Structures are given as structure tokens and as C-alpha cells.
Amino acid sequence: MKKLSVHELIAETRSKLQLKQINPEAGDDGSVTSSVVNIPGLELTGFWTDFPRHKLQVFSKKEMQYIATLSPAAMENLFRKMFAFKIPAAIFVETPEIQPIIIELANEAGVPLLQTDINIMQFLQDMGNYLYKRFAPTTIIHGGLVDVHGVGILLTGKSGIGKSEIALDIVERGHRLVADDVVDIRRTARNVLIGKPEELLQDTIEVRGLGIVNIRKIFGARAVRVQKRVEMMIELLRWEPDVHYERFGLTEDHISILGVSIPHIRLPINPGKNISVIVETIAMTYLLKLYGEDPAKEMQEKLLKELKEKSVNLNGDTIEEDPE
Amino acid sequence: MISKEVTILNKQGLHARPATALVNTASTFKSDIFISRDEKKVNGKSILGLLVLAAEHGARLTIEADGPDEEDAVAALAALVTDHFGMGKHS
Numbered sequence: 525m526k527k528l529s530v531h532e533l534i535a536e537t538r539s540k541l542q543l544k545q546i547n548p549e550a551g552d553d554g555s556v557t558s559s560v561v562n563i564p565g566l567e568l569t570g571f572w573t574d575f576p577r578h579k580l581q582v583f584s585k586k587e588m589q590y591i592a593t594l595s596p597a598a599m600e601n602l603f604r605k606m607f608a609f610k611i612p613a614a615i616f617v618e619t620p621e622i623q624p625i626i627i628e629l630a631n632e633a634g635v636p637l638l639q640t641d642i643n644i645m646q647f648l649q650d651m652g653n654y655l656y657k658r659f660a661p662t663t664i665i666h667g668g669l670v671d672v673h674g675v676g677i678l679l680t681g682k683s684g685i686g687k688s689e690i691a692l693d694i695v696e697r698g699h700r701l702v703a704d705d706v707v708d709i710r711r712t713a714r715n716v717l718i719g720k721p722e723e724l725l726q727d728t729i730e731v732r733g734l735g736i737v738n739i740r741k742i743f744g745a746r747a748v749r750v751q752k753r754v755e756m757m758i759e760l761l762r763w764e765p766d767v768h769y770e771r772f773g774l775t776e777d778h779i780s781i782l783g784v785s786i787p788h789i790r791l792p793i794n795p796g797k798n799i800s801v802i803v804e805t806i807a808m809t810y811l812l813k814l815y816g817e818d819p820a821k822e823m824q825e826k827l828l829k830e831l832k833e834k835s836v837n838l839n840g841d842t843i844e845e846d847p848e
Numbered sequence: 849m850i851s852k853e854v855t856i857l858n859k860q861g862l863h864a865r866p867a868t869a870l871v872n873t874a875s876t877f878k879s880d881i882f883i884s885r886d887e888k889k890v891n892g893k894s895i896l897g898l899l900v901l902a903a904e905h906g907a908r909l910t911i912e913a914d915g916p917d918e919e920d921a922v923a924a925l926a927a928l929v930t931d932h933f934g935m936g937k938h939s
Contacts, residue, residue, distance in 0.1 A: 666891035683875065683893035705896040722900045730896050 526659055527555040530613050530636045536658070540650045543615065543638045547627055550636050556580055556612040559659035561651060563587065568602060577609035580651075584644040588619040600625055607633035615640070617647045661782050662710045668729075669702040669719040669752060670694050672807040676719060676752040678707065679803075681760030686793070688729050690760070692737070693800040695747050701739050702752045704729040709754060711782040717754040726750070756787040756810060758803060763794040773809075773820035851912040852922050854929040858939050862903040864895075866933035871895045873928050879915025881925070892925070 531552040534543045545552055562579040568590055583591075591599060603626050606614075613636040616622055622637070630637045640647065667680035668691040679687045688704050695701050703721035712718050721727075727740040727748050740748045757779055761767075769792050770777075779788035789806060793799055809819065856862055862870075874881045874892040881892030885907060890897030892911070903909055909929075913921040932939055 664889060666894060666897065683891060705894045706890060706900050724900055724902070725896050728896070730894075736896075 527557055528658055529553045529555055530638070533613075534638070537650070537654055540654070541640055541647060542642060543640050545636055546616075546622065546639050547631055547637045550631050550634050552636050556655075559655045561615075561648070561655070564606070567606065570602075572605065575606075575609060577611055579612070581606065581611050581614045582648070582651075583614060583616050583619060585617075585619050588616070588622075591623070596625070599623065600629065603629045604633075607635045611635060613638055617644045618642065657710070657712050660710045660712050662708060663782055665707045665709055665719075665781070666705065667707055667757075668704045669707045669721075669754065670803075671700040671702060671749050671752045672804055673699070673811065675807040675810050676702070676755045677803065677807060678719065678754055678757040679760065680757060682762075684732070685760045685762065686799075687760060688731055690799050690803070692729055692731060692739075694803060695739055695743055697800055697804070699804075700747055700749045700752075701727070701729065702749045707754075709781060711784060715784050717781055717784050717786070718751055719754045720751040754781070754786065756789065756806070757781075758789045758791050758806060760799070761790055761792050763792040767792070772824075774824060849912065849914040850918050850922050851910050852926050853908055853910050854926050856903050856905055856907045856909065856929065858932050858935065859905050860939070861905050861907065862898060862901060862909075864899070866935065867895055867898040869933040869935075870898060870925065870928060873924055874921070877913065877915070877917050877921040877924075879913040879918045879921045881921055882912040882914075884910045884912065 529552065530545070533556060534545065534552070537543060556578075558576070558579045560579060561582045562576045563582045563584065564587065567575055568587065591602070594602065607629055610633070614626075614630065615638045617640055619639075622639070627637060642650075665678060665680065666683075667678050668687045670677050670679065670691055672694060679690060681687055691701055691704055702719055703725065706722050706725060708720045708722060710718050710720070727738055729737050729739055731737055769790060777788045777790070778785045787810070791799070791802065791806075812819070858866055870883075871893055882889050883892045883898060883901065884890070885901045885903055888901060889912075890900055892898070892913075901907075901909065911922050911925045911929075913919075913925075915921075928934070
């Protein structure tokens with residue numbers, strides 16, 4: 525299970541959530557393991573069944589107004605109970621003063637208390653987005669990721685087939701490199717995959733016979749991207765005479781990465797073939813399909829129409845429609 | 849598919865030179881080779897992949913091979929790691 529420390533949470537959301545820890549003495553290495561937050565409601569009234577203890581507990585102005593109506597003993601009882609669950613942290617959003625007893629009990633139990641002055645609705649939205657992405661499922665793919673005419677293409681294939689050399693050629697033609705050899709992929713929404721390089725490998729390609737090359741230094745900032753949505757996968761294969769490759773383009777193969785299905789094109793390569801031009805063409809065909817144009821389908825329809833007309837002329841009457 | 853766990857013995861960890869030695873050995877086998885550390889799993893024939901593991905002295909790695917020569921591959925790679933990647937016991 526993924527873990528996130530309170531320290532990391534504060535650092536990574538600084539620009540948006542502006543969280544501050546009001547009791548540094550409680551420590552900040554507690555771990556968040558859930559991608560959603562909880563706003564305690566019935567718990568405040570004493571109903572603790574199925575309390576989501578692993579979630580960050582958020583208090584807005586409303587909850588604090590209710591808590592202020594409690595007697596000192598009831599308030600102490602409430603927070604003693606909540607902190608005994610070892611919650612990862614309590615966050616006070618846009619609330620006025622926090623009662624000293626709460627801070628005292630949190631220090632005793634070692635629960636970090638965080639505070640921010642941003643609007644509660646904004647907070648919930650930004651925090652939700654952040655946690656969703658932070659806890660998104662990830663995987664590593666051995667291959668390259670390039671942005672060709674705005675389409676994020678994963679280049680995969682066996683070691684030594686020439687993925688990096690093709691990525692280099694694609695960059696030379698004015699496109700952008702995201703990652704070479706190791707692509708970190710994260711599912712940031714139900715059907716969205718985002719690919720990134722490993723930090724150590726940012727901007728680099730390994731070319732056999734040459735070694736490590738820094739793309740940004742050679743081609744400039746326009747040649748790289750820090751991340752890109754992964755829209756399709758092109759698998760480079762050594763040409764084998766008796767293997768069947770797609771010839772028409774009517775059927776589309778798909779591959780599932782982290783449960784997201786993307787087009788999967790198997791591209792045979794052989795000497796003298798300009799792979800970069802083919803990759804560019806694949807990208808543009810993909811864009812055309814997004815706009816509703818499909819050359820293979822259009823040709824098939826045109827052909828079927830012509831065949832139908834011809835058979836009418838020959839027989840002098842119409843033939844039965846193919847049930848297909 | 850077979851796998852074996854090994855420990856990095858070189859003082860400087862798995863840096864560029866040992867990683868090169870590992871990739872060169874891995875590339876002599878037909879099998880697909882993966883090296884993993886915790887949840888991070890990379891291709892054993894990719895030098896950049898190995899660097900990403902950032903395996904320091906004492907790090908535990910799992911060598912995995914899948915293919916016709918998987919047993920020889922795992923044995924050879926494990927021997928290489930145990931042998932300090934041929935760089936001498938004090939490296």
C-alpha cells in the first residue's frame with residue numbers, strides 16, 4: 525500500500541493548499557494511506573461505528589461552530605477518542621481559533637494538526653485531485669515515450685531493436701522526448717495514463733555505441749517534455765516473413781495498461797525502412813480518427829458501394845444484401 | 849520463470865560501471881531479464897533502467913529471468929553480483 529507522510533503532504537501541496545502544521549512537536553512522519561478525506565459528522569455526536577480512521581480528518585468552520593457548543597468535558601472526550609484512533613492528521617480549514625485543549629490532546633497522542641485559510645470548497649477540490657493523483661496506480665514500462673504532433677506514443681520492443689535510435693530520429697524531426705528506456709506510468713483518471721521519466725533520467729537517451737546523450741542540451745528545451753498523456757503504443761518487431769501484420773487498418777488492436785485500453789500497433793521494422801515517418805503517419809492517422817475520419821473504413825465503404833453497383837449492372841437486378 | 853535474491857556488495861553501489869557489466873552479461877542471454885528492488889522492476893538489459901534502481905551497498909535486488917536460458921542467466925548474473933562485478937573485493 526502506498527504511504528504519504530504528513531511532511532510530504534505539506535511540501536507537495538504548498539502552492540495550492542498552503543498547509544501549516546500548528547503543532548510541530550507532534551512530529552510529521554505519520555502516514556496517510558487513503559486517497560480520500562473524511563469530514564467528521566456523526567462522530568462529533570458520539571457515533572463512532574465504522575469511523576474511517578485511516579483518512580485525513582477535515583474540520584471546516586461548520587464543524588468548529590458545532591464543537592464550540594460542547595461543554596469542555598464533552599469536547600475533551602471527543603478529541604481524546606478521535607486521536608486514540610491514530611488518525612494520520614486533522615486539518616482545520618478556514619476555521620477561526622482552535623481550542624487549546626485540542627492542541628494539547630493532539631500533542632499527547634502525537635497527531636499532527638494542520639491549518640489553512642483557503643476556502644473549504646477550493647480545499648476539498650484541490651486536496652481531492654492531489655490525493656487521487658498521489659495514490660494513483662503506477663507501473664514502469666520498458667520503452668520510450670515521445671510526443672509526436674501532440675500524440676503521446678509509447679515505443680516498445682525487445683532490447684536492442686532500436687527504440688532509442690528511433691526516439692532520437694523523432695526528436696531530430698522536431699518532436700519531443702518525454703522518456704527513454706524507463707517510463708513511469710500513472711493512471712490519473714479512470715481512462716487517463718500519464719507517462720513521465722524517472723527523475724535521474726530526465727532528458728537523457730542511451731544510444732548504443734555512444735552512451736548517454738542529453739537531449740535538452742543538444743536540441744534545446746523545445747525537444748523535451750516533462751510528462752505526457754499516453755495515447756497509444758507502437759511495438760517495434762523484427763520483420764518475420766511468416767508473421768501476419770495488419771495490412772488494411774480496419775481492425776484495431778488494443779493493449780491494457782493499468783486497466784486503461786489504448787491502441788496497440790505492431791510495427792515490423794527492417795533495414796531501409798524509415799520508422800520515424802511511419803510513426804508520424806500513425807500519429808496523424810490517430811488525430812484524423814479523433815476527428816471522425818478513418819481512411820481504411822472510408823475505402824472499404826467506397827469499395828463495397830462500387831461492388832454493389834457492379835453486380836447490379838451485370839445481373840440486371842439487385843442481389844440480396846449480405847446479412848453481414 | 850525463475851528468480852533469485854542478491855545483495856550488492858560493492859562499496860559504491862550499483863553505479864555506471866557495475867551496471868554496464870550487468871547489462872552486458874544480461875544481453876548475452878535470450879531470456880527476458882528483470883531486476884527489481886521493492887516495487888520497482890526494470891529491464892535487466894537496460895542500463896538506464898538499472899541506474900534508476902539506485903541500489904546502494906547492501907541493497908537487496910531480485911534477479912528474474914524468463915526464457916529458454918533462464919537458469920543460466922540467473923546463475924551468471926547472481927555470480928557477477930557476488931563477484932563485485934569483477935571489480936575486485938575492495939571496490
